[in-house]
Amino acid sequence: MTLKHNDRPRGPAIVPITFLLDDPASLSTDPSKERRLKGGTGMSLLELALENGINIEHACGGVCACSTCHVYIESGNENLSEASESEEDRVEEAPGLQRNSRLACQCIIEGNGPIVARVPGWNRNAIKEDPH
Secondary structure (H helix, E strand, O other): OOOOOOOOOOOOOOEEEEEEEOOHHHHOOOOOOEEEEEEOOOOEHHHHHHHOOOOOOOOOOOOOOOOOOEEEEEEOHHHEOOOOHHHHHHHOOOOOOOOOEEEOOOOEEOOOOOEEEEEOOOOOOOOOOOOO
């Protein structure tokens, strides 16, 4: 399934975002376990990841209808949108639930960062869909 891009205005890509990939081979052609990127306000972490070759699973296309884009926010949660009740309901269905669990499709960059998100090793994109 392809990602449904949001139509929120995007700020310039100046917010430092680090993705920690527990299993980079399953998510990217880059073997690095740490990817440092810059995102813009209004973007979701899922959009930023996909646009930079980190193929986080997103079975519902990023519309908060599943829990496949489950990530852990290691730091910088205050720079992201608050979790909605709908997100909280969905993330409870995800394996490996922790206090810092979020859905990457619902984490909208709102602050100046930095933000660190961990993509668990069991979150694999079996299809390796190319981002659009």
